[in-house]
Amino acid sequence: MCEEKKEKTETELLKEKLLIKKESGAKTLSEEEIRKADEFCKGYMSFLDRAKTEREAVAVTIAAAEARGFTEYDPDLTYKPGDKVYVNNRGKAVMLCVMGKNGTKNGVRLGIAHIDSPRLDLKPNPLYESNDLAMFKTHYYGGIKKYQWPTVPLALHGVVAMKNGEVKNVYIGDDDDEPCFVVTDLLPHLAVDQMSKVMTKAFDGEMLNVLIGSRPFRKDEESESVKLNIMNILYEKYGFTEEDFVSADLTMVPAGRAREVGFDRSMIGAYGHDDKVCAYPAVIAAFDTELPDSTVISVLTDREEIGSDGATGMKCTYMADFIADLAEADGMRLRHVMARSACLSADVNAAFDPTYASAFEANNSSYINNGAVITKYTGSGGKYSTSDASAEFMASVRSILDEKGVLWQTGELGKVDGGGGGTIAKFVANLNADVVDLGVPVLSMHAPFEVVSKIDVFETYRALYEFYNYSQPDDEGE
Numbered sequence: 475m476c477e478e479k480k481e482k483t484e485t486e487l488l489k490e491k492l493l494i495k496k497e498s499g500a501k502t503l504s505e506e507e508i509r510k511a512d513e514f515c516k517g518y519m520s521f522l523d524r525a526k527t528e529r530e531a532v533a534v535t536i537a538a539a540e541a542r543g544f545t546e547y548d549p550d551l552t553y554k555p556g557d558k559v560y561v562n563n564r565g566k567a568v569m570l571c572v573m574g575k576n577g578t579k580n581g582v583r584l585g586i587a588h589i590d591s592p593r594l595d596l597k598p599n600p601l602y603e604s605n606d607l608a609m610f611k612t613h614y615y616g617g618i619k620k621y622q623w624p625t626v627p628l629a630l631h632g633v634v635a636m637k638n639g640e641v642k643n644v645y646i647g648d649d650d651d652e653p654c655f656v657v658t659d660l661l662p663h664l665a666v667d668q669m670s671k672v673m674t675k676a677f678d679g680e681m682l683n684v685l686i687g688s689r690p691f692r693k694d695e696e697s698e699s700v701k702l703n704i705m706n707i708l709y710e711k712y713g714f715t716e717e718d719f720v721s722a723d724l725t726m727v728p729a730g731r732a733r734e735v736g737f738d739r740s741m742i743g744a745y746g747h748d749d750k751v752c753a754y755p756a757v758i759a760a761f762d763t764e765l766p767d768s769t770v771i772s773v774l775t776d777r778e779e780i781g782s783d784g785a786t787g788m789k790c791t792y793m794a795d796f797i798a799d800l801a802e803a804d805g806m807r808l809r810h811v812m813a814r815s816a817c818l819s820a821d822v823n824a825a826f827d828p829t830y831a832s833a834f835e836a837n838n839s840s841y842i843n844n845g846a847v848i849t850k851y852t853g854s855g856g857k858y859s860t861s862d863a864s865a866e867f868m869a870s871v872r873s874i875l876d877e878k879g880v881l882w883q884t885g886e887l888g889k890v891d892g893g894g895g896g897t898i899a900k901f902v903a904n905l906n907a908d909v910v911d912l913g914v915p916v917l918s919m920h921a922p923f924e925v926v927s928k929i930d931v932f933e934t935y936r937a938l939y940e941f942y943n944y945s946q947p948d949d950e951g952e
């Protein structure tokens with residue numbers, strides 16, 4: 475392009491030097507970069523379709539990791555720089571590790587995302603019949619707006635563990651030729667009472683009952699024959715009985731596949747972006763990391779949506795225990811390794827939504843297509859329940875991203891006192907490591923169909939990759 479060069483005015487020069495550039499986001503990306511983002515997201519969409527629950531995400535991740543040369547970690551073996559291992563925690567959390575040139579000497583580089591998403595878990599005694607309809611009782615998992623879940627096609631995913639140790643996989647409702655399930659809602663004609671209620675009262679947790687059948691078992695006139703018919707179908711297909719529901723992790727998730735959104739196909743709509751949209755980039759960043767300076771660990775954790783408690787959540791010691799093993803092998807102590815470690819807590823933030831603009835503060839919100847969002851702190855009220863990354867750590871992260879040309883932005887989770895939320899960042903900070911949240915902005919977060927931008931997914935991958943592969947200047951150069 476041939477354009478006459480005009481002299482910049484003094485105001486223009488000063489603006490350039492001192493102010494945040496107004497021209498930002500996708501507009502600054504080359505066609506090539508956007509093409510790469512689109513390509514990257516094909517893999518992500520396929521991951522989403524196969525990984526709706528944490529168990530599925532772990533299974534898919536380990537299969538892909540093994541295909542790329544990762545082996546299951548054995549604390550009794552000796553590893554060398556560049557070796558790739560994984561740790562499977564109960565099939566519900568997984569860590570991918572690439573051994574660094576300096577091992578754990580200068581700390582480790584962590585990227586942690588969660589693979590559980592809000593959903594409707596079946597109660598331990600879920601099956602019942604009412605007025606000749608067979609239903610499942612559910613107990614919702616994570617923060618949901620309950621009114622969003624009725625009249626959405628649902629699929630049943632999970633496992634039933636038998637007393638003999640056998641674990642049966644249940645996976646039904648996603649394919650076009652399979653039946654799905656649904657929570658019913660009241661017709662508007664008869665909803666005068668319901669419509670006058672406040673949202674939290676209009677649909678309560680005990681109304682999230684899933685319709686699963688309606689035909690009776692034909693052979694006799696017994697009561698609850700619809701229930702019996704459903705149990706018989708389940709027994710014939712999976713071989714478990716009503717009592718076995720007590721030892722099951724079964725959950726109703728929105729049925730169907732990830733879809734491109736918009737005439738320009740710039741976005742992806744799907745169930746479970748929060749937080750597979752950061753988990754997938756963390757997995758691929760570990761796959762693409764060959765020989766980092768410091769050991770790199772991508773952690774896909776569970777239980778985040780319900781507070782990170784439990785053996786597969788980030789309040790558990792499983793990650794620290796693994797790092798302790800690595801530290802010992804290097805003749806280091808865990809506490810010294812942790813103090814030198816740095817972590818990107820890879821989780822989503824709320825993207826500014828013009829329809830709900832009043833929930834956001836425009837200058838401190840993240841926007842679709844503006845890249846990975848760094849969230850210095852989450853929490854609520856007066857910064858309660860957040861680790862709030864230090865100025866120094868923020869500086870080191872933005873310096874890496876700028877040096878490598880990663881598209882990023884910063885944003886808070888909505889307006890001050892507008893509500894709030896948290897991530898696993900604080901649990902990592904409590905281990906005495908530097909940590910900040912970095913991830914993808916999401917529209918309709920926690921809804922059965924959430925929306926993200928392809929560009930933001932790719933830039934989050936790039937952020938994690940560059941963070942993992944950054945050469946620390948304080949390394950003794952070999």
Ligand code: MN
Pocket residue numbers: 588748749778821822
């Ligand atoms: Mn999340």
Ligand code: MN
Pocket residue numbers: 748779920
């Ligand atoms: Mn969430």
